Amino acid sequence: MSNITRDQFDVLVVGGGPAGLAAATCAAECGRHVGVVDDNPALGGQIWRGEVGKAASEAVDWYARLRAAGANVLCGTRVFHQPEPEVLLAEAPDGPLELKYNKLILATGARERFLPFPGWTLPNVMGAGGLQALVKSGLPIAGKRVVVAGSGPLLLAVAAYLRQHGAEIPIICEQASWGSLVGFSLALLRQPQKVRQGFALRKQLAGISFAASSWPVSARGERAVEEVVISQSGKNKTVPCDYLACGFHLVPNSELAALLGCRLRDDLVQVDDYQQTSVAGIFCAGEPTAIGGLELSLVEGRIAGLAAGGSAPAAKPLFAEREKLRKFARVLDRTFSLRAELRGLPLPETIVCRCEDVTRSRLAQHTSWRAAKLQTRCGMGPCQARVCGPATGFLFGWAQDSIRPPIFPTRFENLITFNPEAERSEITGGRG
Amino acid sequence: MPEPITVTVNGTSLAVPGGATVAVAIVLAGAACRKSVTGETRGPLCGMGICYECRAVINGQLHCRSCQIICQPGMEVRTDE
């Protein structure tokens, strides 16, 4: 059995994106012993991936503050189980970790929502954020043609980033209508920093064609995607490309919160004024509480960090800003809600569960997630339904069943590292 | 820019930018990551360790998420292709 490393923190933060960085920094600045764990090779989350320790950016400021405050950073480390209250087990590059805490802050972020359509399983059809992450991780994109499609503000940010790195963007397809996008723009006007970002983005995107009420109908290619058929204003049009970067807005990573027994509503973690969940001592900040973007994540992280760090009163002045940003989150939600036509994208033979290759027609024979899962293996693969769960939720209205450990696949031996002595003596072995 | 490093993908050596993930090395090698359970060729999807489409064999260890692992000099990567 591999040896377990044990660590104890006043405040443990799960997730090193903006919310987690802000939370850990604020808690550490309160004088607490703070640990931050993140599955990625470096801090920064998805939005700041590859920028920590690089060029000047807001991320670098937070990282410097975090270091100055003396927090412990554990990257490449993924939490998979809570063996008992106030203890988490994590898989790290050098073996398992047992992390004890007094206060816990969940800043687990969000992931892209993927919707199935014919050809979406071809290589080089990726998430919009997915392709961006690969480019940030070293994938050369200069001279490549990338169709960006799906929904949400991430599409624009990704298109701008890819273009900056030399990609050609033939078109951005946004499934939301112009009508809802106008409402979104008006809401942006009430947020000066977003207006500034918007102007910068517009400049970076100048000359790229942007289609509203547009979505990918199919992707085609031999070994990898070669062209995408898009629906635009009710007509289909074929666009040649090297990559299709496609995500339909974001869904919260709320699995750990669910495992810990925190109350969720519509997959969002419910929190009080101080970002505390329904479980005392467990806080949540950022996208798992509402898909609201960078600024909301930062302010929620700061509030959670201060409250968990024992300086709750210092968090109060931040409430007003958070309230303003939450209004924006609600606008986001309305603007980028999915149109019903997208339910018609997958053909009967289109794969919906990519781990187990389960097609739409096989799923359509069932009336619940559980029945579909048991009969087709949908959601039984290593992604644990993180891809097909939100997709089947949208396609069929199915709700997922309960969360069980491990919440991520982990090495077998990691599941036996935690051994509560008290319980051991009660259980007899086979013969020994 | 960090120095390029050399890894092996399916027996062929190639240089990748320092700090690149194994998923990037696989794409640069012109390979896909894995064969699905019905035999489809798959590459990375989410880029952030969620979807498990980028699983590959790294230094003999099966089912590694190549998008979350940084290339180390001399690393041996095998894909299902």
Place this chain on the structure above:
Amino acid sequence: MSGLAYDVVVVGAGIVGAACAEECARQGLRVAIIDRDVIGGGATAAGMGHIVVMDDSEAQFALTRYSQQLWQQLRQELPADVEYEPCGTIWVATDEEEMAEVRRKQNYYAQRGVPTEVLDPQTLERLEPNLRKGMAGGLLVPEDVVLYPPCAARFLIERAQGAGAKLHLGSSVSQIGNGLVRLADGTEFSAAAIINAAGAWASALNPGVNVKKRKGHLAITDRYPGFIRHQLVELGYLKSAHSTSADSVAFNVQPRKTGQILVGSSRQYGAEHGEVDTGVLTRMLQRAQEYMPRLAELSTIRVWTGFRAATPDKLPLIGPCLGDPALFLATGHEGLGITTSLATARLLVDQIAGRNPAIPIEPYLPSRVPAEHAYA
């Protein structure tokens, strides 16, 4: 709301209820199957899915062997998603004492026509190189099978439906007896015979029924084709796992047709909640890793729990319920429900239809078990 009349109403769409419904429908009876959840959603979904001969008792042997033969007859008709895999079982012996048990078992099976093969340490190592070195040997039972139970239950229910049976899923039953099945929504079915196949929940419908929940944990890995080739079971299994007093764990792993490794097993009494129990899970996986050290590095993707329906004498209840001759029990199969489902259905319908059973039914009749039997 009456008016829905059937010859037989089966409560429970697990593997046992499915088999009973299929057998009844094939006999031309008008059948309804009711389940509060989905097909095979209880112990059928949670269990390992083996078709094995067992020799805890003469009656257990007779039932498992009879049923295994029924599965063999059905084999050609099973769809691919049932994942029928005649991989055989190897009972693994760690020392000479357990090798003595191997020889006793071989002798027992040989006398009853079950082919087996005693494996010396070298042969065992060749067949299962990932077992710990230094094992004393084993007993290969080549006719044992693993399959995927939820799809097997669905297959049986579809056959029943093909013969006219009606399926009602998502319907909670609030009351059964005296020829009447009442649902929580007030719907009533009248039936000449009612079969209580509600597994570990059978006693919730018939409070006198002596069936207790016995909780189990399982874990499954990602796909590692060829890592193991047979179902592997430790020989301490019988002694430890069937103890009715203490919680226990035992080494029991299966190669699934997908290439995944299914890892068990644990048994707990008195646990009512379905949550994963870290202490028990830890012990169970530790036991498995002791037998198979290389399991350590495999990616483990899911862990789950379930409830077996356990009786005091480790034999199922198959036959009329005391005090209501029109109410039949088909429950209490503990860890052998997949194996014995087909034989259970035959023996029960033999009783309903007045046919001669292929094996003596007395050991399985509910009347043998005092309702107030105390557990050790």
